[in-house]
Amino acid sequence: GAVVSQHPSRVICKSGTSVKIECRSLDFQATTMFWYRQFPKKSLMLMATSNEGSKATYEQGVEKDKFLINHASLTLSTLTVTSAHPEDSSFYICSALRALRIEGEQFFGPGTRLTVL
Amino acid sequence: SQQGEEDPQALSIQEGENATMNCSYKTSINNLQWYRQNSGRGLVHLILIRSNEREKHSGRLRVTLDTSKKSSSLLITASRAADTASYFCATVASGANSKLTFGKGITLSVRP
Secondary structure: OOOEEEEOOEEEEOOOOOEEEEEEEOOOOOOEEEEEEEOOOOOEEEEEEEEOOOOOEEOOOOOOOOEEEEEEEOOEEEEEEOOOOHHHOEEEEEEEEOOOOOOOOOEEOOOEEEEEO | OOOOEEEOOEEEEEOOOOEEEEEEOOOOEEEEEEEEEOOOOOEEEEEEEEOOOOEEEEOOEEEEEEOOOOEEEEEEOOOOHHHOEEEEEEEEEOOOOOOEEEOOOEEEEEEO
16 A cells, blocks of 8 residues: 655644654655645645645645745655744644556545644 | 535444435536545545546445536445544546645544
8 A cells, every 4th residue: 555654743842943744655656745734623724735856836825934845855745834833733634646646546644733832 | 725515514323324425516626535534643545536437336435426516425335333534525626636625524423
């Protein structure tokens, strides 16, 4: 199967600090990864699309300077929440598309729960 | 913005019964997918149905798609307590290059 990992699974930080979340495709190459945010008992909201070797494409309303995305290799994308505030507390989930697959299913990581104090 | 809208929002059934969940969407799609999420976890892909398909089966799952009504249904037969989870439909709009738009989700509880 296609496995996607996220690290860390849970992080608590102080307001004003930056937090980096890693998303890795463990057994396949992913030219495209997606970052979602999910509030309790709510649906997933797409934040940005991350393409290997190029700048991420952010959805409307998502601050690119606050949520920095880097997709440096075919198996790793990172999301950095800069100067985190309590309202950034959420469940962040990444997903990955296999290389050369256009319409196929996305493989999701287990999520990272961020709590900003 | 959210595209898929599922109903009901919550469903509680007895083990062994069938569970039917519906999803409606607004725009033209390339495909529609159903995902499952256990509490506090990531999503697991269940099934994908393309816009030119009307029905698809996978084990105890049956998905239908009616593009004229812009709706889909997910049927889980002979439900088990382990099926308890949230279920989401998600669409890939035509020309959207794999970007998924999720519905609000349905919480399914299967009582043992």
